[in-house]
Amino acid sequence: MDHFEIRDGALHAEQVALAEIGCEVGTPVYVYSRATLERHARVFREALSSLPKVHIAFAVKSNPNLAVLRVLAREGYGADVVSEGEMNRALAAGMPAGDIVFSGVGKSKRELTAAVRAGIGQFNLESEEEGVELAGIAASLGLRATCALRVNPDVDAGTHAKISTGKAENKFGVPYDRAAAIYARLSALEGLEMHGLAVHIGSQISDLEPSRKAFVKMGALMRELREQGLTVSHMDLGGGLGVPYKPGESLPTPAEYGAMVAEVAGDWGVTVMFEPGRVITGNAGVLVTEVIRVKEGASAPWVVVDAAMNDLARPAMYDAWHDFSAVQPTGETMLANVVGPICESSDTFAKNREIDVVKAGDLAVFRTAGAYGATMANTYNSRALVPEVMVDGDKWAIVAERIEPATILAAEQVPDWLD
Ligand code: LLP
Numbered sequence: 001m002d003h004f005e006i007r008d009g010a011l012h013a014e015q016v017a018l019a020e021i022g023c024e025v026g027t028p029v030y031v032y033s034r035a036t037l038e039r040h041a042r043v044f045r046e047a048l049s050s051l052p053k054v055h056i057a058f059a060v061k062s063n064p065n066l067a068v069l070r071v072l073a074r075e076g077y078g079a080d081v082v083s084e085g086e087m088n089r090a091l092a093a094g095m096p097a098g099d100i101v102f103s104g105v106g107k108s109k110r111e112l113t114a115a116v117r118a119g120i121g122q123f124n125l126e127s128e129e130e131g132v133e134l135a136g137i138a139a140s141l142g143l144r145a146t147c148a149l150r151v152n153p154d155v156d157a158g159t160h161a162k163i164s165t166g167k168a169e170n171k172f173g174v175p176y177d178r179a180a181a182i183y184a185r186l187s188a189l190e191g192l193e194m195h196g197l198a199v200h201i202g203s204q205i206s207d208l209e210p211s212r213k214a215f216v217k218m219g220a221l222m223r224e225l226r227e228q229g230l231t232v233s234h235m236d237l238g239g240g241l242g243v244p245y246k247p248g249e250s251l252p253t254p255a256e257y258g259a260m261v262a263e264v265a266g267d268w269g270v271t272v273m274f275e276p277g278r279v280i281t282g283n284a285g286v287l288v289t290e291v292i293r294v295k296e297g298a299s300a301p302w303v304v305v306d307a308a309m310n311d312l313a314r315p316a317m318y319d320a321w322h323d324f325s326a327v328q329p330t331g332e333t334m335l336a337n338v339v340g341p342i343c344e345s346s347d348t349f350a351k352n353r354e355i356d357v358v359k360a361g362d363l364a365v366f367r368t369a370g371a372y373g374a375t376m377a378n379t380y381n382s383r384a385l386v387p388e389v390m391v392d393g394d395k396w397a398i399v400a401e402r403i404e405p406a407t408i409l410a411a412e413q414v415p416d417w418l419d
Pocket of ligand 1: 062165202204239240276277371
């Protein structure tokens with residue numbers, strides 16, 4: 001459920017007309033609903049309430065906007081970060097360092113050092129090599145780094161290949177059958193405190209069975225480690241729960257996911273940790289765009305909008321579907337292709353799709369754009385970096401300014417010797 005609704009014939013975010021934001025800020029622009037973010041954060045937490053001890057670390061990669069992070073910090077969420085940049089954002093948003101999990105297969109020496117110094121709550125180690133390096137850094141600072149070992153369970157999440165992470169052929173984690181030995185060796189290192197295991201099999205997961213399979217395997221590994229006298233007090237089950245993008249699409253609910261986790265992990269005697277991203281932010285954002293013109297096409301007209309694949313990369317990258325609807329719908333529909341202005345054919349949002357009738361100058365939105373939207377934006381074709389707005393009831397504010405191409409140009413130089 002979200003708070004983007006038609007009121008008096010026009011699409012609103014909570015009580016604010018999207019046309020007002022589009023006109024004042026200009027398009028394209030991302031718009032987030034605070035009430036939706038809070039609702040999702042609470043529904044997800046509530047779904048896990050039967051587990052004795054839970055820690056939720058929001059996957060910052062899905063939406064790193066500072067205001068979004070602040071909303072989630074106020075909901076008691078920690079953060080799952082994958083770079084020093086994300087770590088600093090989470091800290092700037094007021095999330096305590098101890099509530100931050102540092103994930104990622106390629107944490108650099110600089111990042112590991114900064115994170116140890118900051119007092120990050122948990123490092124999810126992706127290899128023995130990383131653990132040895134981190135142990136050295138922590139010991140040299142006279143500190144101990146608290147860690148979980150990320151295990152690759154070799155389970156197919158059944159999602160898009162580009163966002164699947166839990167198969168043996170994926171680069172993530174240590175192989176399941178070597179995990180116990182690696183955990184034992186890392187536990188013996190002075191600079192580390194190994195306190196648990198981590199797993200994450202993929203994103204936009206639409207079937208709970210692969211996750212259940214992976215979690216059951218993690219439970220068996222946990223018992224094996226405990227039998228060896230090793231400590232396992234934390235189990236990080238990652239993120240990945242999908243959201244509906246198409247009308248009528250049905251996905252497992254947070255409640256169903258929570259019930260599955262409780263069934264598998266309810267008696268593990270650990271703090272169960274989660275790293276949700278999309279399920280919190282996905283439906284809490286839309287991308288508002290203006291129709292530049294409608295051009296005649298061979299089979300269907302081309303609706304050319306001012307948002308492009310640099311602003312919302314998911315359709316070009318993963319053939320993802322984002323619903324397209326008019327901000328002031330007439331009730332009539334047309335068959336059309338929706339495309340952006342970028343000079344390549346992958347800049348296509350919808351092919352031969354039944355959409356609201358729109359004409360040049362109309363505003364429209366791509367829905368479910370709050371996750372992996374603005375954060376994956378770039379400036380290809382020397383376009384601006386898209387701005388972001390947050391709505392809260394009847395008020396709204398710009399939470400990330402548009403970075404103009406002129407600002408980016410100003411950071412470039414032509415060396416003297418070229419002249
Ligand atoms: N934890 C780890 C270790 C992850 O790698 C990810 C996502 C998450 C948590 C959060 O997953 P979520 O709950 O959001 O599914 N750009 C792609 C998605 C990439 C996901 C990468 N990892 C997209 O637009 O679909």
